[in-house]
Amino acid sequence: MxxxxxxxxxxxxxxxxxxxxxxxxxxxxxxxxxxxxxTTEGQEDDDVVDMSEVEDTEIGPTTDARCPNPDCDGERARYEMKQIRAADESETRFFTCVECGKKWREDDN
Structure with missing residues (x-):
């Protein structure tokens, strides 16, 4: 590159x-x-990972979080925290609803 x-x-x-x-x-x-x-020339990434038989506890931590999707009543979400802003600012929290798969993020303002 x-x-x-x-x-x-x-x-x-x-x-x-x-x-x-x-x-x-x-x-x-x-x-x-x-x-x-x-380079990525000639590299293939067609392998699909089947997660259908994996227990939720093996996928990652969950927390109480109300899904923002109006068509979903989900109240649990998997979460991940990443430092995407300056080092002196808090991490950004990324959520995925365990019911519908909707993704959203929360920042401290």
Whole structure:
């Protein structure tokens, strides 16, 4: 993967040139440095994981949370917490309703 020296965006290969789609910066490709790059070319991710027979307790923690889907009366949700903002701010909580699968998030404001 190559990143733009001007704006930091990911660059895309266009023949023998790297092109930034954000700012238009161009740079010649270097086959020696590209040999060390990891690509997703030729990788397949078609494996479907069957979770139908997995116990809820094995999937992750749940908590009391009212589902925001108006068509669902679910009051339990799986949750996960991630630090997606600045380190001095609280984590964001991501929920998935165990009844309907609706996903939502909560931030401390």
């Amino acid at each position: 190559q990143f733009c020296d001007e704006c930091g965006s990911m660059m895309h290969a266009d023949g023998d040139t790297w092109v930034c789609r954000s700012c238009g910066y161009e740079e010649l490709r270097d086959s020696a440095s590209e040999g060390a790059m990891t």
